Amino acid sequence: MRYLCLSIFTILCFSIQIKAADLNLHFLVMDNFLPPGEYSPSFTANNSESDAVTSFTIEWSVNGGDMQTYSFTNIAIPTSNTLLQFDIPQTFDIVAGESYDLHFQVTEINGATQTPSSSNQISHRVAGLTGIPDKQILIEKIAATWCGFCPEGTVIMNEFLNTYPGDALAAVIYRPNDLVMPYSNDVVSTFGISGQPMYMVDRYPFPSTQAGNGAIQNFSRSVLEVRANNRLGANSPLRIQSTTNFDNVSRMLTVDVDANFLADIEGTLTLNAYILEDGIVSTQTNYNSSLGSNPINNYVHDNVVRDMLGGVLGTEGVFPNSISDGQTISHQYNYSVPSNFDENNLYVIVTVQQNGTVLERTILNALRVGINETNEHSIETIVDNSCATPPIAPDISTDLNVLCQGDVATMSLNTIVPAGFYPQWQNNGVDIPGETSLQYSSSIAGNFSVYFTNGDSGSPCKSEDSNILNIITGDIPDFNITETNINGTTVSFVTEFLSGEETAVLTWSFGDGDSSFLNNPTHVYDAPGSYVLCVTAENDCGVSPGVCEIIEVGESRKLFAKVLLEGPYNSSTGEMETALSELIPTQNPYSQAPYNYTGGDFVDEIPNDVVDWVLVELRTGTPGTTVSQTNVSATRAAFLLKDGSIAELDGTPGLGFGRLAIGENYHIVVRHRNHLDIISRFPIVGGPVMNYDFTTNVNTVAGDLQQSELGNNKAGMISGDFNSDGIIQVTDFDSWKLNPAANQVYLPIDGNLDRIVQVTDFDIWKVVGAKFGNVEIRF
Numbered sequence: 015m016r017y018l019c020l021s022i023f024t025i026l027c028f029s030i031q032i033k034a035a036d037l038n039l040h041f042l043v044m045d046n047f048l049p050p051g052e053y054s055p056s057f058t059a060n061n062s063e064s065d066a067v068t069s070f071t072i073e074w075s076v077n078g079g080d081m082q083t084y085s086f087t088n089i090a091i092p093t094s095n096t097l098l099q100f101d102i103p104q105t106f107d108i109v110a111g112e113s114y115d116l117h118f119q120v121t122e123i124n125g126a127t128q129t130p131s132s133s134n135q136i137s138h139r140v141a142g143l144t145g146i147p148d149k150q151i152l153i154e155k156i157a158a159t160w161c162g163f164c165p166e167g168t169v170i171m172n173e174f175l176n177t178y179p180g181d182a183l184a185a186v187i188y189r190p191n192d193l194v195m196p197y198s199n200d201v202v203s204t205f206g207i208s209g210q211p212m213y214m215v216d217r218y219p220f221p222s223t224q225a226g227n228g229a230i231q232n233f234s235r236s237v238l239e240v241r242a243n244n245r246l247g248a249n250s251p252l253r254i255q256s257t258t259n260f261d262n263v264s265r266m267l268t269v270d271v272d273a274n275f276l277a278d279i280e281g282t283l284t285l286n287a288y289i290l291e292d293g294i295v296s297t298q299t300n301y302n303s304s305l306g307s308n309p310i311n312n313y314v315h316d317n318v319v320r321d322m323l324g325g326v327l328g329t330e331g332v333f334p335n336s337i338s339d340g341q342t343i344s345h346q347y348n349y350s351v352p353s354n355f356d357e358n359n360l361y362v363i364v365t366v367q368q369n370g371t372v373l374e375r376t377i378l379n380a381l382r383v384g385i386n387e388t389n390e391h392s393i394e395t396i397v398d399n400s401c402a403t404p405p406i407a408p409d410i411s412t413d414l415n416v417l418c419q420g421d422v423a424t425m426s427l428n429t430i431v432p433a434g435f436y437p438q439w440q441n442n443g444v445d446i447p448g449e450t451s452l453q454y455s456s457s458i459a460g461n462f463s464v465y466f467t468n469g470d471s472g473s474p475c476k477s478e479d480s481n482i483l484n485i486i487t488g489d490i491p492d493f494n495i496t497e498t499n500i501n502g503t504t505v506s507f508v509t510e511f512l513s514g515e516e517t518a519v520l521t522w523s524f525g526d527g528d529s530s531f532l533n534n535p536t537h538v539y540d541a542p543g544s545y546v547l548c549v550t551a552e553n554d555c556g557v558s559p560g561v562c563e564i565i566e567v568g569e570s571r572k573l574f575a576k577v578l579l580e581g582p583y584n585s586s587t588g589e590m591e592t593a594l595s596e597l598i599p600t601q602n603p604y605s606q607a608p609y610n611y612t613g614g615d616f617v618d619e620i621p622n623d624v625v626d627w628v629l630v631e632l633r634t635g636t637p638g639t640t641v642s643q644t645n646v647s648a649t650r651a652a653f654l655l656k657d658g659s660i661a662e663l664d665g666t667p668g669l670g671f672g673r674l675a676i677g678e679n680y681h682i683v684v685r686h687r688n689h690l691d692i693i694s695r696f697p698i699v700g701g702p703v704m705n706y707d708f709t710t711n712v713n714t715v716a717g718d719l720q721q722s723e724l725g726n727n728k729a730g731m732i733s734g735d736f737n738s739d740g741i742i743q744v745t746d747f748d749s750w751k752l753n754p755a756a757n758q759v760y761l762p763i764d765g766n767l768d769r770i771v772q773v774t775d776f777d778i779w780k781v782v783g784a785k786f787g788n789v790e791i792r793f
Contacts, residue, residue, distance in 0.1 A: 047251040047277050049143050049396055050110045052478055055118070056101045060094055067091040071122040076106045077115050085122075108142045110396055111339050113278050115139050141277040144339050147253035148391040151182050151245045152365060152380040153238075156201070156212045156230075158189040159315075160606035162301030162308065167211030167233035169305065174242055181246060183363055183382050184317040185288055190599055191760050193294065195319050199600075200326040205230055208601065208616050215241045216248075216377040217367065229375070236487040236516055239459045246442050247461055250379040251277040255390035256364045258383050260357060267385070269323070269347040271364050276393070279337045282370055283378075284328025287347050288363040289321040291355055299606060320355060323347045327375065328367050360385050405432045405466040407478040416488035416517055417459060418555035423485050425462055427452045435466040440479070459487045489513035491551035491558040493520075496612075503539040503567050509549075517553040525565075539567045571674040571700060573630070574667060576658040577684050577692075577708040578730035581766040581778060582625055585725045589656045590625045593768045597760040602651035603687055604629045608738055608793035613651055621665025624653045626767060630660060630669060631683035637693050637716040637790050644681060644693070644790050648674065658709050660684070674700040681716070682706055683791055687738055688762040689731040691791035692720055717788040733765045734779040740792030742785040750776055 044053050055074065061067050071085040084102050091098060108114065119135035120128050128134050155171055157164045168186075175182050189210060190198040201207065205214065207230055214229045220241055231237060255272040269287045298313035300306055323329070324347075332345045351357060365380045383389045408429040414421055427437055431452075439449035441460040456462065461484055466477040491514035495507055509520060522530040524537050525545030539545065545567060550560035582590040601616035609629060630652050635644035648671045652660050659667040674680065679697035692715040698704045708714045712721040712729040721729040736746040750763045756771040764771050765778035786792075 044140065045249050046139070047141050047143055047249045047279075048108050049146055049249070050108055052105045052107050054102055054105050055116065056099060057118075058099050059091060060096060060098065061091040062093065064093055065124075066093075068124055069122075070120060070124070072102065072118060073121050074102070074104075074116065074118045076117075078117075083121075108140065110142045110144045111277075113139055113141045139280070141251065141279060141339075143249060143251065143277050143396065145276045145396060146394040147250050147274075147276060147379065148393070149246065149248060149250045150180070150380045150382070150391070151216050151242060152363065152377050153182060153184050153242065154214045154217070155184065155186045155233075155317075156189065156207050156210050157186050158192045158210050159296050159313075160192065160299045161189075161210045162299045162606075163233070164211045165298060165300045165305045165310065165313070166302045167213070170233055170235050170238060171213070173235070174238055178242075178246065182242060183380055185290060185319050185363060186315065186317045187319045189601075191597075193296065193315065193318060195321050197322050197326050202600070203618070204326050213238070216245050216380075218245060218376045220244070232510070234511065234513065234515060236459075236489065236513070240484075240486050240516060243442055243459065243461060250391075251275055251279050252366060252379055253391035253393055254364050254366065254379055254381040255388075256362070256381055256383045257388040258362055258385055260351070260360075260385045262357070265351045265353070265357075267349045267351050267360075267362075269349070269362055269364070269383070270344070271346070272342055272344050273333070273366055274342045275337050275339060278339050280335060281368060281374070282330070282335060283333040283337075284324060284330050284367050284369040285332045285345055286322060286324035286328040286365045286367065287349075288319055288365070289323065289349065289351075289355075290361055290363060291318050291320050292316040292359040292361075293356065294318050294359075320352075320360075321349070323349055327369050328365065330369065333366075357385060404475055405435055405477040408437065408464055408466060408480040410462070410464055410480045410483060412462075412483045412485065414485070414554075415483070416486055416554040417457065418488050418490075422455050422457045424453055424455045425483055427464060429480075432466060435468050435475075435477075437464045438467050439464045443479075456485065459485050461485075486516055488517060488553060488555045490556040491515070491518040491553055493518075493549075493551060493558070495549055495561060497565065504536065505539065505565065505567060506536040507534060509533045514551070514553050514555060514558075517555075518551045519553065521550050521552075523548040566675075571671045571702060571704065573632070573660070573669045573671060573682070573698070573704045573706070575630070575660045575669070575682060575684070575706045575708070577628070577654065577660065578658045578724060578728060579625065579654070579686060579689050579733065579767070580722045580724065580730045581689065581733035582768070583724050583728075583730055588726050588728065590654075590658070591768070592623060592625055592656050594626060594760060594764075595620060595624060597758065597769055598624060598626060599760065602627050602629075604651055604685070609685065611649060611651060613649065617663050621653065621661070621663075623656045624661075624665065625656055626654055626686065628652055628654045628660060629685040631685070632671060632674065632680040633683060633693070633790070634678065634680060637681055637695075637788060639717070640789060642790050646683075647680065654686075676700055680704075681790075684708065684731070685738075685791070686731060688736050688765055689733050690720065690735045690742060690785060690787045691740055692731055693717075693788050693790045715788070716790070719785070720788060732782060732785060734782045734785070735787070736763045736765070736779070738762065738793070740787035742779070742782050742787075747776070747779055750779065 069087045073081050073083050075081045082104050086100060117137045153171055171184060175184055187201050211233050212230050217229050219229050252273050252275045257270045259268045294315040295312050298310045300308045300310045333343055362383045363380055365377050367377045368374045381389060408427055410425055410427055412423050412425045414423040436450045439446045439454045440463045461482050463479045463482050465479050468475045492512040494510045497507055520533055522535055525547055526539055545565055547565050548562040551558045579590055584591055598620045604611040630650050631646050632648045633644035633646055637644055650669055652669050655661050660669050661667045678700040680700055681697050682694040685691040694706055695714055695716045698706050709728050715721055722732050724730045734742045734746055736749040758769055765775035
């Protein structure tokens, strides 16, 4: 099935910023590969400076030919991050098998001539297709078994896959240390993934009304529809043919691939073969009660990526840097299938991908192949629709661009139908059977267009496609806000949309008379104090109730604390071992139950001398003995250094807390994923610098026998709480017994943190046997 969509938001050929005076232009042009026809270039622009842009002029040429000029006048582009679209009403023709070099230059802004330079001109190549291969998109979902929102993300993804069977493929990549495949860490680091569930569609860096959006996106039903539908409308310059053979005795899998190109193409391309498995059964955390219990036992994971034979970005050197139309390139992968993979549930997805800058990593085509199977993309022949006097392209409009619940969009033809022709409506570039009237109504989202045709199969004649009506599904905005950084009186906020993001406009009131319409603003208050922050959101579907909260703005507070872990402590050195250093995850491990920490702290790499992650809480009140009497005021994830220092994420000792009251008493809670959590016996007083040392003796913590004597006059947290519930008992032994032998792992049952699960970890638990943590730290 072919999808042809020339919407400016469908294909990002390049996103190069030209800054002239106070104007930024972002060129968002048509697809790199197009069937023969007549096309117009378009771009988006935003003004990041203080003065409005009232006019500007563009000069552009094709293949070094005559320069065309077009001026935009009587406009007003205010200061904003919002991108505005501009269409050049001039055209150029594309012929099958030919290539076209386009050159653009800004020559004038607000009447001032712009001197040509590398910053105000750009060139780009478009190639004409000689055939249109079937295009299959790849949706790569980033997930985790401990991610409570992931089951809902799977439902959203599967709904789209079921709507477009055969046109959309899924590949689920689990976070490092969870249903591990060799390149999990590389996927996370390469694409800057900081959470889950997230997804990429063809690894394509989608544009937005706000500059800076990339390939990674949080799961949202409406956004996935827009992104995936746009990629369905893209043209691919190649078809893929592949055959797999599996030897049951040697367990060797052979994947043969042929890539047949239907246009000239230059640049670095890579080949990849994903090994995927269905039917993997595991426990799955679930926060959506309508989908089942939490956790879901015997949850079936499908489309799980087990390996990438070309690594994260594919195998280089398979394709030359210059490929001609009609050229076919072949490659073979050989893969030894591990014994724990069920060959009856395996399949392969073959991809061909661009491999350049961050904006040049788009997957050009993908193909699913079963085991011992042959599959290939079909090719649609380009029909010569020439005729003596082809009709002009029609123009269409719609009464609704956003479909709220129960809405129906009515699209109308605004051009008179020529004699002997009739209109044919399309969705995502595909004819809608029987829809040939002057109007078409739809209750579903899509990219709608129409063309005129004489319907004659013997002497076909048709117009070019009309403009595209991009109609999306909308919801009333729903969102959460978090403060991501507080430094003195400077406060940064991040908005997490749960629905209605595409057309939502936020209004911030900072409580000091200032406001903002940005999604993620940073605000500087004139003085420390308490302020009432209010945020509302509105889109075509309605206005959200909004949120209001009191924020405290003031000086940063720094806690210098020391604590030792019994498991990795070495009495001969007086410090802890760092055997886990290479396995410590770059994102803190406390986002799942029972901690449910929402701070989202992560790093690009683990600093030197780090033993592990810890979670630090500051609490008001007096620790109880039978009933909890304290309240959490602040929580931070931090690193624990080998000398016992609790450190910031850059490895610097000391941990910052932004909103602590001067003179208030705070008790410190330190949590670790397999040691018994502790709370300080004595409070610290809130101030610019706060100090506490848990290592001096066992009585620095509230409650009796809550730390171990480590020798050298040192005390440390007790190892053996493998299920992190604040009690060491037989259930912790049961956790160890389920997997008593594992090597090179980062697991809670590794009691001495030496990256090996073995009998020595049982010995640690056995010495303690039974221990109740203070009531304040239990879950």
